[in-house]
Amino acid sequence: MLELKNxxxxxxxxxxxxxxxxxLDLKIDDGKFVVVTGPNGGGKSTMAKLIAGIETPxxxxxxxxxxxxxxxxxxxxxxLGISFAFQQPARFKGITVLDLLRIAAGKQLSVSACCExxxxxxLCARDYINREVNASLSGGELKRIEIATxxxxxxxxxxxxxxxxxIDLWSFQNLIRVFExxxxxxxxxxLIISHQERILEIADEIVVLANGQVAKHGKKEEILPELxxxxxxVGVCGxxxxxxxxx
Amino acid sequence: xxxxxxxRLLAEIADLHTVPSGAYNIRANSQMAARNTTANIDIISKxxxxxxDIRIKPGTKNESVHIPVVLSASGIxxxxxxxxxxxxxxDVVIVAGCGIHNCGVQDSQHDGVHRxxxxxxxxxxxxxxxxxxxxxxAKRILNPVTEAYLEEGSSMEMEMVQIKGVDSTVRTxxxxxxxxxxxxxxxxxxxxxxxxxxxxxxxxxxGDGASADVVSRSxxxxxxxxxxxxxITGNAACKGHTECDAIIMDKARVLAIPQLDANNVDAALVxxxxxxxxxxxxxxxxxxxxxxxxxxxxxxxxxxxx
Numbered sequence: 001m002l003e004l005k006n007x008x009x010x011x012x013x014x015x016x017x018x019x020x021x022x023x024l025d026l027k028i029d030d031g032k033f034v035v036v037t038g039p040n041g042g043g044k045s046t047m048a049k050l051i052a053g054i055e056t057p058x059x060x061x062x063x064x065x066x067x068x069x070x071x072x073x074x075x076x077x078x079x080l081g082i083s084f085a086f087q088q089p090a091r092f093k094g095i096t097v098l099d100l101l102r103i104a105a106g107k108q109l110s111v112s113a114c115c116e117x118x119x120x121x122x123l124c125a126r127d128y129i130n131r132e133v134n135a136s137l138s139g140g141e142l143k144r145i146e147i148a149t150x151x152x153x154x155x156x157x158x159x160x161x162x163x164x165x166x167i168d169l170w171s172f173q174n175l176i177r178v179f180e181x182x183x184x185x186x187x188x189x190x191l192i193i194s195h196q197e198r199i200l201e202i203a204d205e206i207v208v209l210a211n212g213q214v215a216k217h218g219k220k221e222e223i224l225p226e227l228x229x230x231x232x233x234v235g236v237c238g239x240x241x242x243x244x245x246x247x
Numbered sequence: 248x249x250x251x252x253x254x255r256l257l258a259e260i261a262d263l264h265t266v267p268s269g270a271y272n273i274r275a276n277s278q279m280a281a282r283n284t285t286a287n288i289d290i291i292s293k294x295x296x297x298x299x300d301i302r303i304k305p306g307t308k309n310e311s312v313h314i315p316v317v318l319s320a321s322g323i324x325x326x327x328x329x330x331x332x333x334x335x336x337x338d339v340v341i342v343a344g345c346g347i348h349n350c351g352v353q354d355s356q357h358d359g360v361h362r363x364x365x366x367x368x369x370x371x372x373x374x375x376x377x378x379x380x381x382x383x384x385a386k387r388i389l390n391p392v393t394e395a396y397l398e399e400g401s402s403m404e405m406e407m408v409q410i411k412g413v414d415s416t417v418r419t420x421x422x423x424x425x426x427x428x429x430x431x432x433x434x435x436x437x438x439x440x441x442x443x444x445x446x447x448x449x450x451x452x453x454g455d456g457a458s459a460d461v462v463s464r465s466x467x468x469x470x471x472x473x474x475x476x477x478x479i480t481g482n483a484a485c486k487g488h489t490e491c492d493a494i495i496m497d498k499a500r501v502l503a504i505p506q507l508d509a510n511n512v513d514a515a516l517v518x519x520x521x522x523x524x525x526x527x528x529x530x531x532x533x534x535x536x537x538x539x540x541x542x543x544x545x546x547x548x549x550x551x552x553x
Contacts, residue, residue, distance in 0.1 A: 052535055090532040106536075106537055
């Protein structure tokens with residue numbers, strides 16, 4: 001179980017302190033598929049980074065399985081069972097897809113095991129396994145490889161920061177299938193930052209984050225009807241249209 | 248006789264764990280330690296200066312020549328001239344390289360001058376690795392000079408690698424290409440400590456259809472200094488590309504000087520140079536996969552220099 005207790009996060013903005021997250025409390029139960037939505041600038045990505053240890057809260061505590069991980073590094077949290085798929089994945093010259101999946105798995109994965117993870121995200125393994133994770137890959141390919149690294153880690157908690165941002169329609173359809181499958185397998189907690197109606201639809205729980213605080217948190221059945229037709233739950237065309245301003 | 252230290256050096260520079268197959272000439276501490284010639288490849292010692300002539304018969308295919316040099320005694324300083332005469336229509340692999348083990352107090356220096364005369368339509372792959380080790384105070388110095396003369400339709404691929412332990416290097420490579428000849432250079436370099444490494448490439452594209460692609464990838468750590476200077480001169484309807492891509496770390500310094508000289512309206516020449524530290528987002532990504540910051544940096548460097 002993941003618990004955020006009274007979390008605040010401030011940044012310095014032209015000599016004045018700006019609050020990004022304000023005394024936020026949130027509990028993610030084991031095995032739940034939770035989608036976090038809310039307006040741009042509401043603090044969604046920041047919250048995800050605070051959980052992974054990429055940012056450190058100004059105040060508050062983060063507990064993972066009852067253990068206080070607030071002071072732990074990114075590496076330590078990764079080893080405890082937290083995975084993170086970036087909104088804009090890094091590119092690496094010379095590191096191949098196979099290398100990256102092996103690093104993610106933490107062992108010398110067999111080629112066939114790596115291929116399974118790639119097939120899972122809809123990539124033809126044979127074409128990609130020896131490709132470098134560099135600028136030659138398209139945004140959609142990179143994004144799917146990013147998700148494959150999270151699958152290869154197989155951790156208790158997986159966080160996806162706007163998985164739909166920057167990918168084409170075809171890749172998006174594929175992505176939804178990946179999450180639907182993860183939803184069915186449902187052995188771990190999944191936290192997805194997304195405005196996407198299709199992703200919100202497969203959630204167990206929905207969290208609406210606004211002004212750095214939890215505005216709503218509840219079962220999908222309760223929350224989703226209120227969101228439909230707003231910017232917090234956009235259809236695929238809407239999202240692709242406003243892709244440029246997705247944060 | 249080759250001792251254990253020399254065997255290890257050979258493994259580092261030429262991936263040689265046993266005596267190679269095909270033609271070879273192993274030079275250890277300024278003496279010829281072993282030599283083998285084949286029906287198609289002859290190796291003859293030079294009479295006027297130190298060095299060898301390697302003569303490869305026209306039409307020789309799928310053969311290799313290994314000419315590694317190892318220095319394990321302190322205080323050796325030598326210049327060696329090796330000339331390769333490659334006939335027409337050949338397809339050969341040439342592996343050179345120098346390994347220095349210096350535990351003493353006197354500097355060790357090996358300056359190899361290699362000249363390649365590549366015949367029409369021949370294909371040559373040349374691999375040169377440099378490696379130094381030993382905890383002595385003395386310096387390990389290598390100043391290789393490579394000249395390649397490529398006749399019509401021939402091609403040469405050079406892989407130049409220097410990853411560890413060489414204190415000072417000035418590498419000078421000059422190539423002249425006739426019509427439809429092609430040259431590919433892949434340099435991989437890592438320096439650390441107070442090492443200095445200077446690479447100078449001069450490529451002349453003299454015939455129509457000639458092409459060159461000269462690319463260096465390097466990592467400069469600690470207080471080391473690297474200079475990469477590559478000039479491509481286009482004297483005909485040709486294509487040339489040169490690129491320097493460097494990762495800088497700690498207090499190192501990297502100087503990149505790409506130059507293009509077009510003397511023909513149909514010469515298409517491009518240069519690129521990029522120097523930068525490892526991107527923070529790369530390190531963070533690998534840390535989210537469970538690596539420490541140091542392990543992440545090692546992975547990024549290993550990939551970059553692969």
